[in-house]
């Protein structure tokens with residue numbers, strides 16, 4: 001069973017092969033209408049369940065379009081409208097869905113929900129985000145960097161802000177794709193030590209630097225995300241804003257990065273909080289390329305899961 005649960009749980013060779021596939025499927029579709037089927041229709045006759053327990057725009061639409069382009073069909077399910085949201089166990093849900101569909105993508109809160117779904121499903125399960133990680137996003141981000149600047153191995157990636165679930169998957173990718181990673185933010189929002197240890201064990205440099213200017217100096221890629229994640233309480237908002245304001249990505253901070261540095265944000269963004277519109281819409285920014293590449297990267301992930 002080929003589940004796509006996390007970047008650190010997937011081999012380097014398989015990850016590289018998925019990025020290569022993503023680039024190839026993107027190139028093959030260049031200039032085609034969005035609704036046109038991929039010529040080999042790898043998901044012909046396949047049904048895919050897309051389960052959302054949290055809001056989504058990019059993940060929902062890119063998975064849905066991706067399945068359809070590959071000739072498959074989707075059903076988009078809201079966790080709260082399923083019996084899952086009313087006491088049915090995750091294990092039973094996984095067993096039942098496996099009788100109807102060929103692939104399950106789930107966006108959920110607890111990592112345990114994803115892992116239990118994968119343990120009891122007899123079809124592949126894809127992590128569409130948990131409170132702990134967001135691997136599909138970072139596969140798209142690696143693809144985006146390499147399209148723009150060539151191999152990401154050996155580059156300096158700087159994450160500024162909250163060491164959240166997206167940051168976690170970047171740390172996994174640092175270890176698996178071989179790039180150096182610097183986190184800059186307040187100590188209370190450091191990324192999980194387990195993920196820092198993972199990347200370091202893979203042989204890459206991981207730095208924690210409290211001074212954002214020092215952190216960004218010499219960066220090839222600067223990344224940030226919202227200051228308050230979907231799983232954070234609303235009550236955290238004011239404190240987060242006060243803590244993270246010095247880590248805003250603005251034109252002055254970007255000046256310290258390499259001249260050809262890229263800027264990424266997985267979106268949705270709170271413009272002029274974590275990053276200014278000047279940067280988001282400026283020459284370093286590839287935020288909409290990232291969003292587009294969710295589609296191509298996830299098509300490669302689904303092909304891999306289904307052996308297509």
Ligand code: CP
Pocket residue numbers: 055056057058059060129137266267268
């Ligand atoms: N980046 C991302 O996962 O976007 P959505 O929350 O809109 O799916």
